[in-house]
Amino acid sequence: MVRVRSTFLAGLGFIALGLAACTDVQQPILPMTKPVARPDIPAAPQKPAQVARPTSEASAALRSYLNQVQSAQLSQGLLRRDGGGEDTPFTDAMLARNFEKIAFYNEYDSDFSGRGGASPLRRWTAPIRMEVIFGDGVPPSQRKSDSETISAYAARLGRATGHPVSMGGTPNFIVIVAGEDDRRDTLAAAIARMPSISQSSIAPLINLPKDTYCVVAAYSGGSGANTYTAALAVIRAENPSLLRLSCIHEELAQGMGLANDSPHARPSIFNDDDEFALLTRQDELMLKMLYDPRLSPGMHAEEARPTVQRIARELTSAGPV
Template sequence: MRAGVFAALMRAASVVALAGLLAGCEGMPFGAPPTAPKTSPLPTPAPGGARDGEVVPPSAESAAMREYLTRVGRALESQGLLRQDVAPRDAPFTARQLAEDFIRIALYDEYSARGGGFVAEQQASRLRRWVKPVRMSVEFGPSIPLAQRRADRSAISAYAGQLRRASGHPVSFGSGPGNFTVLVLNEDERRAAAPRLRQLVPGIDDASVSAITGLAPTTFCVAFAFSSGNSPEYDRVVAVIRGEHPDRMRISCIHEELAQGMGLANDSPRARPSIFNDDEEFALLTRHDELLLRMLYDPRLTPGMTEAEARPIVQTIAAELMGGES
């Protein structure tokens, strides 16, 4: 889910730039993970979204993936992970910690684009966020059950409101076209999603398409943010959530990917309590994370700022939000 965030800024087919947000679980935080299912090399066609009255049977690959992810979810929960408390007493933090967490999560990238793919490489970046209003929408693969579609649509709608309140930035959810598209797809649907990705993001680069359609079984969800040219302002985000997830893992993916799509692109092992941490401890956006969003969209910070430019402002904002605590 969160053990790797690709946060690179690159030109995509001379049309859009990838402001990387590929968040995925690249390794389990518990002993030996359940064996991932094998998939066939030939995907079946996946349309650009299913109508509510249409459901097709899941493929054998999807059924195997659902069984695998169910075992992973049980293993995580058995260790007390994927917690759903958002303001835990056992994880206090100070203004200084909040500021450092913000700098690491909002102003650093974990992966770089290189050689047509992505390489793990921590590097300083610039502050990136939306300037235009965010309009979220969701599309479902045809094998996603109707009850799950209703639950996910409701969850995303409610979460869009939470992101709006936390950030202070206009975020809405609707049934029409948007600039932040959430795709809930089962295994074969995702592997056949290239045509839909090219419709959603004209000029998308091949590396981004391949990263999504070729997702490893141990990567649970992804989100890519795109900007025009070399701009630090987001124009479009596409998030992909595996439809086979059990409920708690699926809502955890929704919370992290949509928050990262707001501009908090990196992870930090020191951030706690936070979903922007590879340890899988928390499943839902925490109070700490809401403060990070408030900081990201504070008008004293502007897209394109470097760490040196942003740091003194970030420290001031963090102190204000924490009531002057150090």
């Protein structure tokens, strides 16, 4: 088992944006039927094919380490992809309890220095526009597969929450897939796309501990201290395929507002035991609860508890799920 798979940061601010527990994002060519020869006009130079930059020894060593982590977890029956089953039933009371612990608490404080504490409910009110930015060292084949995965998963998050989530437009949630050698430069490119995020606020995302596979930071601004306006998710490109997919599932879902983990949440990706790699049925219900109009940003756990319990009963009305 590893100590950390992913991390969610929390905080406030718009000018000097503080980190918050959980980040955003985004052409056809018509062929000519016959080329026309124009020998007097030099041919336009062809754009060179995109080639991944060679990786350093540090990046190669990290890739080897993460492959060993994935192999060890799979050998222990972890990183399940079934979403939960007959061995992981949960009731309305369990759903309500898990939602409260995950939605009303922070996993970490803003600089990884300690565990986060109780927090009001946080979520987005504006439509989420995601974009993916890759580090120079990420090969074209991985870029293609990761882009397709993130796009499909963004649509799934939109369906689960009922909140608009799309790829395209001016981004407010950027997903970075980068390695040790290019994470700093890729983060610089990301905040250039979202100027409301300050350079100083991304420091915890640059120097990641070895056992942090991915991280997400959500930012709030203006008078809406509990309303997210921007987010950045950072996923190590060195992660092998399943760990990388697991990071995509957890970080983007946490970036919606489910900021904490709980050892009691099962089946769930919001649990540091790494039993589940991919979003589960209970996780989808918690996302649905998070964006239920009967709850609103800024509500505290005690105030929201009766409503949370009512929604959980409605979602599990047929009995244990």
